[in-house]
Amino acid sequence: MTLNEFVTAFAEEFDETPIELFTPTTEFKNLDEWGSLTALSIIAMVDEQLEKRITGADLRNSNTIEDLFNLAISK
Numbered sequence: 001m002t003l004n005e006f007v008t009a010f011a012e013e014f015d016e017t018p019i020e021l022f023t024p025t026t027e028f029k030n031l032d033e034w035g036s037l038t039a040l041s042i043i044a045m046v047d048e049q050l051e052k053r054i055t056g057a058d059l060r061n062s063n064t065i066e067d068l069f070n071l072a073i074s075k
Contacts, residue, residue, distance in 0.1 A: 001050055006069045009049050013041040024066035029059075046072050 001009075003024055011022035017033045028034055039059050046054050052072045062068040 003066060003069050006049075006072075007065055009045055010042065010065050010068075013038060013045055022065065024064065024069070026065050027063055028065055028068070029063070042068075 007022050007024055007026075008019075010028070011017070011019045014022075014031070014033050017031055021031070039056065042059065043054055043056070046052055046068075050072050052075045054068070054072050054075070058071055059068065062071055
């Protein structure tokens with residue numbers, strides 16, 4: 001999976017946020033729709049799409065979508 005594919009998959013976990021707001025440098029925790037349920041959806045998406053396990057701490061330690069992608073890929 002490429003970074004751009006990851007950004008698209010990440011954006012698909014959001015129902016109301018316009019897709020054009022999602023870029024590798026998007027600070028996802030600042031999005032209005034971000035919350036604990038979305039975080040769980042992202043954890044599940046990474047597990048499903050990348051076959052990598054990330055934790056809530058990994059999300060807290062990441063600022064941008066690219067940060068999270070790089071962290072997940074490194075696991």
